[in-house]
Amino acid sequence: MAACNEVNPPDNGGGNNGSGTETPVDTTITTTDTLSITWNGASAVVVGSHEGVSITNKNGYVEITSTVKDISYLLNGNGQGQLTIYGTNRHQLILSDLTLTCSDGPAINNQCKKSCFVKLNGTNSLTDGNSYTSADEDRKAAFFSEGQMIFSGNGSLTIKGNYKHALASDDYIQFTQSTGSLNLTTSSDGIHANDGIYFEGGSFSISAGEEGIQCDTSVIVINDGAINVTKAGDKGITAFDTILINGGTIRVTSEYKCIKTKGNLVINNGDIQVICNGKSSGGGWGGYSSSSSPEGIEAKGTITINGGYVYSQSADDAINSGGDLTINGGYVCAYSTNNDGIDANGNCYIKGGVIFAIGSRSPEVAIDANSEAKKQLYIQGGTLATIGGLENGSQLTQACYSTSSISSGKWYALYNGNDIAFVFKAVATTTPMVVSTSNTPSLKSNVTVSGGTTIFNGISVIDANVSGGSDVNLSSYTASGGGPGGGGPGGGGGPGGH
Numbered sequence: 303m304a305a306c307n308e309v310n311p312p313d314n315g316g317g318n319n320g321s322g323t324e325t326p327v328d329t330t331i332t333t334t335d336t337l338s339i340t341w342n343g344a345s346a347v348v349v350g351s352h353e354g355v356s357i358t359n360k361n362g363y364v365e366i367t368s369t370v371k372d373i374s375y376l377l378n379g380n381g382q383g384q385l386t387i388y389g390t391n392r393h394q395l396i397l398s399d400l401t402l403t404c405s406d407g408p409a410i411n412n413q414c415k416k417s418c419f420v421k422l423n424g425t426n427s428l429t430d431g432n433s434y435t436s437a438d439e440d441r442k443a444a445f446f447s448e449g450q451m452i453f454s455g456n457g458s459l460t461i462k463g464n465y466k467h468a469l470a471s472d473d474y475i476q477f478t479q480s481t482g483s484l485n486l487t488t489s490s491d492g493i494h495a496n497d498g499i500y501f502e503g504g505s506f507s508i509s510a511g512e513e514g515i516q517c518d519t520s521v522i523v524i525n526d527g528a529i530n531v532t533k534a535g536d537k538g539i540t541a542f543d544t545i546l547i548n549g550g551t552i553r554v555t556s557e558y559k560c561i562k563t564k565g566n567l568v569i570n571n572g573d574i575q576v577i578c579n580g581k582s583s584g585g586g587w588g589g590y591s592s593s594s595s596p597e598g599i600e601a602k603g604t605i606t607i608n609g610g611y612v613y614s615q616s617a618d619d620a621i622n623s624g625g626d627l628t629i630n631g632g633y634v635c636a637y638s639t640n641n642d643g644i645d646a647n648g649n650c651y652i653k654g655g656v657i658f659a660i661g662s663r664s665p666e667v668a669i670d671a672n673s674e675a676k677k678q679l680y681i682q683g684g685t686l687a688t689i690g691g692l693e694n695g696s697q698l699t700q701a702c703y704s705t706s707s708i709s710s711g712k713w714y715a716l717y718n719g720n721d722i723a724f725v726f727k728a729v730a731t732t733t734p735m736v737v738s739t740s741n742t743p744s745l746k747s748n749v750t751v752s753g754g755t756t757i758f759n760g761i762s763v764i765d766a767n768v769s770g771g772s773d774v775n776l777s778s779y780t781a782s783g784g785g786p787g788g789g790g791p792g793g794g795g796g797p798g799g800h
Contacts, residue, residue, distance in 0.1 A: 323521050323546045325500045329452055329478045331394050331419045336374040339364055341381030341402055368393065368414075377402075389414035392449075397459060399424035404444075405431045412447040413439055415473070422457035422482050429462040443470035443494065451475045451495075453504065456482040463488030468510075474498035474520070477527060483507075491516045492531070499541075501527040501550060509533045514554065517541040521565075524572065526550045537562050538576065545601070547572045547610070555579060558596050560614065566603035567623075569632070571610040575759060578616035597622050598636070604648070607632050607655070613758045619645040620660075629684065631655040635758040637729065638662055642670040643690065649677045650693070654684040656724055658762060661690030661732055668736070669693060679781070685723045685739050687716055690732040696781035703743060703776035704734040713751050715768045717744045722768055725751055727761040736779050746771035 337350040337357070344362045351357075354370040362383020366375065371391035380401040387393070387410075395410070395418060402409045409428035412418050430444035440448070444463045450473040461468040461484070468488040469475070474497040481504030486492040492508035493499060498520040505528045508514045514531030515522065515538070522541040531538040531554040538554035539545065543565040552574045554560040560576030561567070580596025598614030599605070602624040609632040614620040620636035620643050621627070627646035635658040636643035643659035644650065650671040659668035668688035671679040679696040689708060708731045716724040718739035728735075737743050746768075754766030 333374040341379035392417040394419040397426040403429040422455035443467035460485040467494040470494040476500040477504040479503035567601035702738040702779040704779040745774040
């Protein structure tokens, strides 16, 4: 059995951002002319004309056909109707205190496949109908575009998607650094794109019946911005390819997946908090169906965390990778109430950072690797505290220590030498508690905590003042055995061999 295990950790190349995640740079447009459209009730007034631009206007339904490049359309007023655009060149839409409601289709239906630059001025609102009249063209959102959408402007935009999505493009959507705020409510997806979604800035509040943010065939890149998916009936943020997070503030509450990709997930920075509220749906391993297991963060490929603050809470695995999972830095908390805290279906590498992993009762563990496929957990560095054990047969390059008892609801202080390495609250009693630091650690329980900055949804504080408490006896921890420690179908055995 021992001969089947990997004694030396393979080179997993953790930290590679992959390809296809470069943010588009074509973010500005210089226009040659501006035409104005103002809605008032069930009518609209068009001001201006331009050679190559044809505009029809009937009962608030405005249709533009254009062969002109780099022209702007200033949209304002309050009314019922629709804007439809057919064209062969890029253009700009300036939404300036616009309220537009359409009863039988999208409020804005852009059928031009070239770039559409959207500038937000003032307060704007778009609402579509509960059903659409039949048409030969693709229309699937209250604000829909066949081409790329590039947002800017410090105004606000509220979209109510009654028929399907709130905001959608069959190309990519980009929110530049100067983007203001978007408030999206929808029966389906809040933001839906085919070829990529890129966040450089902006503030987003999304309540969705299905996905909060979805990219069908490509990547999602988050460099900055404040993203708040207040409710997703299915998934919060989901992509077909890589999800790359370099910054920003991300809050997601969803039913079954908070962040999911069929590709790789890379987190370099940012403040991320996701809470999956899904419950057991019955059937399948562990009480969950294969399609609806409520996991906080899931990548079918690899997961690499290099920095930032990451908190994931779920009934099923809090953080799950289909391949290798590597933590090189940052603050990471994975809290599962009914399964593994961190679960890698490949190898799992803990190389740096501060990791707080909480697993459920045996046979689940705090940190799991796919030992059934002869993969292993490697503890090679960082500051580690777990409630629940480690995968059996783990390679502990950095020594780990354990305590057999846990006082739920009490605050603990983990020391690395004389320095406080991590302060946390015990939210479960799954034994053993395992800790590890670069030097021989010490642990105090029932400490008094004041000051500092609260992280991990209130169960940890950094830069805190700590006083009092009782010393906890630590014993050397060995993740012995070659069998599974839990966390996968067919897994058995106790956590960490204890």
